[in-house]
Amino acid sequence: MTKKNRKVGVSRRGFLKTLGVGGAGMLIPSGALAAQERVPQPSDGELATLLDLSKCIGCGECVSACRESNAAKFPEPKKPFPEMIPASRAKPEDWSDKRDLDGRLTPYNWLFLQNVEVVYKGEEYDINIPRRCMHCQNPPCANMCPFGAANKHENGITRIYDELCMGGAKCRNVCPWHIPQRQSGVGLYLDLMPSLAGNGVMYKCDRCYQLLDKGELPACISVCPEDVQTIGPRHEIVAQAKALANKMNGFIYGLEENGGTNTIYVSPVPFDLLNKAVDKGKGKPHMKQVADVMADETNLATATLIAPVAGIAAGFLGLGAKLMKIAGSSGESKGDSDES
Amino acid sequence: MKARPYPGWITRLFIFAMTALAATGMMQMPLAKRYFISEIPGLSWTADFFIVHKLHYIFAILLLFVVALVVVHWLRDWRKQLALSTLGRTRVIILGGLIISGCLRVFRNLPNVTLNPDIVVTIEWVHLALTMVMGGVALAALIRKQSAYARKP
Structure with missing residues (x-):
């Protein structure tokens, strides 16, 4: 949210309180209330989230709620870790003693807040960015x-299955934002060749699939006191994002990045400014423009259709x-002149 | 190779495509950097997952061309003159499975395609398992000096 320019607005919760129905509303858990209002249905298909950065006050409720909601999924590594070969290259990654760390993405922290102060058109903005x-x-x-081990679901969630993941961290390498984080000492690799292959399990936001499956909202969305996030069918969210950006004369991130994402940020200041100002590094993703990293494969897929046709x-x-005529065989044909 | 009645360039193209697919397929796993393969002069590209992935596609395209060409010849003419060996028939079946699972992988990677995760896992592991079986059968055929898929009876 802008520091010097914060707009006066009324959140959904504040509106209810003002009307005096907040008391009744408070009898219903906040998440459930939000869920009643905005929970998507399975028939909605691919879901996307809209993050209105002009609303985020950086309270960190979403970070805490994320941890609470996903605590049962967090790794409990066996120690000591298996000896890795070669030790100089295969190094274990251990976050189990830093579970409270919330300033970056870790296997125990799937959502964190980036805070930036930027000046845009002569005005100072203090922007908080939930990242996952x-x-x-x-x-x-x-x-x-x-x-x-990693799969996209029809509702737009990409999940990493901890039972199958070997922890090679290829997903982190190929992710344009390097989101997944590794914890060693857990997972399938321990039962196979722990010294020679694998190195744990990769963890990241799974958009609280267990809540969505029950018809509830992801924890970070339902807990937010400022209604920063909205979830819904992608086409609706895209339309909302464009309308919001148009209304605030703002900017959109995630619509075109990597060919399109299901996390769409709307900000009152350009994202290249945010990217320059944001603290980047391991577990701290950038906000620069990202081309579709699978574009070449998509083009080559066409060639895989053409190849057999050309062969035929x-x-x-x-x-x-x-x-060719083979010595000792009954074949009559002679060798092909094409043979090199 | 002398025992093969079909054109040598087809054999060489097939062996090249299969070897290159096996190599780039192996490199889909994060092995190159860990095991210093990418340190070998000229092989630094093996640590680039995107390059290796695209190369796997390109070699698959080559394989599909060769296989389609041979299938046409087989159906039109060669089947009247050649007979598949037992190991040859086995490898044809495995190759069919590899091609089908590989094409499904390509399909899965297209934008706007979302397959059931159980199906995806099945495709992945079938492809991986068939690769290993193919390697074993190819080695057995080589040892038994029956590497030709088909011979003139």
């Missing part, structure tokens, strides 16, 4: 996982059709 998995429309982490055509044209 972008849930790409065509996620490279899922597409390129060699074990199928070449076959009918007689390319390489002649069989």
